[in-house]
Amino acid sequence: xxxxxxxxxxxxxxxxxxxxxxxxxxxxxxxxxxxxxxxxxxxxxxxxxxxxxxxxxxxxxxxxxxxxxxxxxxxxxxxxxxxxxxxxxxxxxxxxxxxxxxxxxxxxxxxxxxxxxxxxxxxxxxxxxxxxxxxxxxxxxxxxxxxxxxxxxxxxxxxxxxxxxxxxxxxxxxxxxxxxxxxxxxxxxxxxxxxxxxxxxxxxxxxxxxxxxxxxxxxxxxxxxxxxxxxxxxxxxxxxxxxxxxxxxxxxxxx
Amino acid sequence: xxxxxxxxxxxxxxxxxxxxxxxxxxxxxxxxxxxxxxxxxxxxxxxxxxxxxxxxxxxxxxxxxxxxxxxxxxxxxxxxxxxxxxxxxxxxxxxxxxxxxxxxxxxxxxxxxxxxxxxxxxxxxxxxxxxxxxxxxxxxxxxxxxxxxxxxxxxxxxxxxxxxxxxxxxxxxxxxxxxxxxxxxxxxxxxxxxxxxxxxxxxxxxxxxxxxxxxxxxxxxxxxxxxxxxxxxxxxxxxxxxxxxxxxxxxxxxxxxxxxxxxxxxxxxxxxxxxxxxxxxxxxxxxxxxxxxxxxxxxxxxxxxxxxxxxxxxxxxxxxxxxxxxxxxxxxxxxxxxxxxxxxxxxxxxxxxxxxxxxxxxxxxxxxxxxxxxxxxxxxxxxxxxxxxxxxx
Ligand SMILES: Nc1ncnc2c1ncn2[C@@H]1O[C@H](COP(=O)(O)OP(=O)(O)OP(=O)(O)O)[C@@H](O)[C@H]1O
Ligand SMILES: [Mg+2]
Numbered sequence: 001x002x003x004x005x006x007x008x009x010x011x012x013x014x015x016x017x018x019x020x021x022x023x024x025x026x027x028x029x030x031x032x033x034x035x036x037x038x039x040x041x042x043x044x045x046x047x048x049x050x051x052x053x054x055x056x057x058x059x060x061x062x063x064x065x066x067x068x069x070x071x072x073x074x075x076x077x078x079x080x081x082x083x084x085x086x087x088x089x090x091x092x093x094x095x096x097x098x099x100x101x102x103x104x105x106x107x108x109x110x111x112x113x114x115x116x117x118x119x120x121x122x123x124x125x126x127x128x129x130x131x132x133x134x135x136x137x138x139x140x141x142x143x144x145x146x147x148x149x150x151x152x153x154x155x156x157x158x159x160x161x162x163x164x165x166x167x168x169x170x171x172x173x174x175x176x177x178x179x180x181x182x183x184x185x186x187x188x189x190x191x192x193x194x195x196x197x198x199x200x201x202x203x204x205x206x207x208x209x210x211x212x213x214x215x216x217x218x219x220x221x222x223x224x225x226x227x228x229x230x231x232x233x234x235x236x237x238x239x240x241x242x243x244x245x246x247x248x249x250x251x252x253x254x255x
Numbered sequence: 256x257x258x259x260x261x262x263x264x265x266x267x268x269x270x271x272x273x274x275x276x277x278x279x280x281x282x283x284x285x286x287x288x289x290x291x292x293x294x295x296x297x298x299x300x301x302x303x304x305x306x307x308x309x310x311x312x313x314x315x316x317x318x319x320x321x322x323x324x325x326x327x328x329x330x331x332x333x334x335x336x337x338x339x340x341x342x343x344x345x346x347x348x349x350x351x352x353x354x355x356x357x358x359x360x361x362x363x364x365x366x367x368x369x370x371x372x373x374x375x376x377x378x379x380x381x382x383x384x385x386x387x388x389x390x391x392x393x394x395x396x397x398x399x400x401x402x403x404x405x406x407x408x409x410x411x412x413x414x415x416x417x418x419x420x421x422x423x424x425x426x427x428x429x430x431x432x433x434x435x436x437x438x439x440x441x442x443x444x445x446x447x448x449x450x451x452x453x454x455x456x457x458x459x460x461x462x463x464x465x466x467x468x469x470x471x472x473x474x475x476x477x478x479x480x481x482x483x484x485x486x487x488x489x490x491x492x493x494x495x496x497x498x499x500x501x502x503x504x505x506x507x508x509x510x511x512x513x514x515x516x517x518x519x520x521x522x523x524x525x526x527x528x529x530x531x532x533x534x535x536x537x538x539x540x541x542x543x544x545x546x547x548x549x550x551x552x553x554x555x556x557x558x559x560x561x562x563x564x565x566x567x568x569x570x571x572x573x574x575x576x577x578x579x580x581x582x583x584x585x586x587x588x589x590x591x592x593x594x595x596x597x598x599x600x601x602x603x604x605x606x607x608x609x610x611x612x613x614x615x616x617x618x619x620x621x622x623x624x625x626x627x628x629x630x631x632x633x634x635x636x637x638x639x640x641x642x643x644x645x646x647x648x
Contacts, residue, residue, distance in 0.1 A: 056599055057599070077602070077608070078602035079606055079611075082602070083605045090603075093600065094594075094597055096597050096600065096601065097618065097619070098617075098618025098619045098620075098621060098622055099601075099614050103614070104601070104614075108601075108604035108606055111604070111605035111606050111607065111610070112605040143618070160604065164604070
């Protein structure tokens with residue numbers, strides 16, 4: 001069973017010629033089949049955690065360990081992490097001009113699966129997955145994320161999640177910028193992947209709204225660069241009613 | 256992308272005039288156009304039209320010291336049925352009809368060639384196969400002149416390939432009769448040491464369409480002047496270019512579109528990728544809209560993708576408008592670094608760094624290559640781009 005283990009993770013960024021510590025000792029274990037929600041106020045470091053796990057070069061790991069099935073993730077390059085089974089659905093997906101969605105998806109699937117998918121079954125697979133996400137087939141010929149609306153970008157991220165079938169999926173604010181219909185469609189996509197039981201999900205969100213569609217097994221409150229409280233789904237209800245105030249005064253948001 | 260600017264359709268011409276005021280095309284030339292090399296002083300490098308060019312690498316083309324060796328280049332012309340090819344002397348009336356040399360090297364070429372070649376597509380002849388002109392450098396110095404003339408309503412595709420090693424100064428004239436359609440693909444795929452300088456003049460007849468692709472990969476120094484003028488209203492010019500400038504290469508494209516008659520269109524898009532120490536690309540885009548040219552619709556754009564440190568781009572779009580009675584006039588220039596966020600996004604989907612870079616650069620060029628509309632040529636260029644990327648990115 002695939003397991004992602006994060007232990008005492010410390011991360012800094014360079015900003016205005018100063019080094020700033022954002023993550024201050026994160027501990028978390030995510031197993032295949034489990035869904036963990038990470039909830040926290042703006043600026044608490046949620047995206048930093050997601051990017052650090054994916055290996056974004058802007059973030060420097062200054063302490064701690066991250067392993068996937070015992071393998072040292074921090075030693076791996078960005079593409080190696082993806083091929084090892086880590087997937088990050090980004091809060092702000094990047095536009096790649098001149099590269100069509102269909103070319104991108106196929107290149108990516110080839111890299112992840114280790115061989116080029118057979119053209120006929122692949123075309124069908126992409127088409128059906130897009131249909132389920134209510135994506136216009138014309139998207140396949142558009143350039144990656146170029147001119148996509150916020151909602152379209154998020155659907156495109158979940159399309160990749162469904163096609164690439166990672167072991168561990170990190171979804172960074174996949175719910176932000178979605179209207180109710182889009183939220184439902186996107187959540188259904190995530191649930192299809194979860195139902196296989198083969199993915200561990202780390203669902204990063206600011207609001208409890210998405211948790212009505214995607215039921216977490218565990219909820220963690222993130223504040224000031226670390227997890228300050230963990231519990232079951234009921235913790236989300238508490239946050240819904242009381243907000244983050246108790247945690248921001250206690251944990252302290254990095255300025 | 257830094258430094259993007261454009262004048263959208265329907266904007267006032269005041270902004271455009273301000274752009275033009277920096278330097279007008281006429282005052283930028285050190286001598287008026289002429290067929291005689293003696294009318295041009297030997298350039299020293301400070302002249303506006305030479306300031307980006309490393310004169311010492313022209314191998315004497317600019318100062319009269321490059322003497323033709325007789326075995327400079329071999330030219331082979333393959334033509335489909337119905338097309339005539341003639342080798343003519345200097346006095347042939349069709350030579351120089353499309354344009355007059357605007358700098359010393361173009362005039363040197365015109366003053367020095369012994370025989371010219373004239374390819375003629377008779378009126379109303381529509382070719383289904385391209386005319387292929389192969390210019391292969393044999394290591395010497397050569398001067399040349401090529402004319403391609405299409406009669407009224409003729410349609411043709413011409414592919415000119417430049418390979419091998421040479422020091423070559425050669426001009427090309429394209430003469431389009433009324434309603435003619437000509438697509439030209441000129442590929443500069445020279446060996447590393449080659450020097451190639453030339454002026455390409457297109458004279459576009461009434462309602463005729465000229466589409467040009469200038470593709471520069473090779474050479475130590477390549478400096479081309481693709482130029483367009485119109486012989487009647489309703490003409491259209493599409494000037495596309497792509498270049499891949501590697502370490503130590505100097506590749507310079509100096510466009511001029513002269514909107515000298517009413518109701519003509521022009522669209523120029525040049526894209527370049529640069530990599531390696533001393534890679535230098537220069538793009539000059541001069542568009543003139545003369546007072547008589549009401550109803551003009553023109554746009555020009557140059558985009559550069561700088562893949563590594565040590566490469567340099569000089570990109571100068573220049574739009575001069577003498578009449579406000581136009582449909583549209585715009586220009587844009589952007590030079591950007593390879594984007595790390597794009598690289599991260601692609602790698603986060605399992606794609607290795609080198610493949611990701613190739614994907615982006617290939618995509619950058621592919622949009623343009625697809626405009627050629629001739630499948631086997633597109634294929635070949637994409638393969639060539641892949642090979643360039645394979646070799647170095
Ligand atoms: N690349 C960076 N350069 C400078 N500062 C950064 C960078 N990335 C993150 N930070 C800072 O780190 C802190 C945490 O940011 P992060 O984006 O991880 O928060 P978040 O919890 O995801 O917030 P949100 O809910 O708004 O998405 C913020 O103060 C942010 O400004
Ligand atoms: Mg965030």
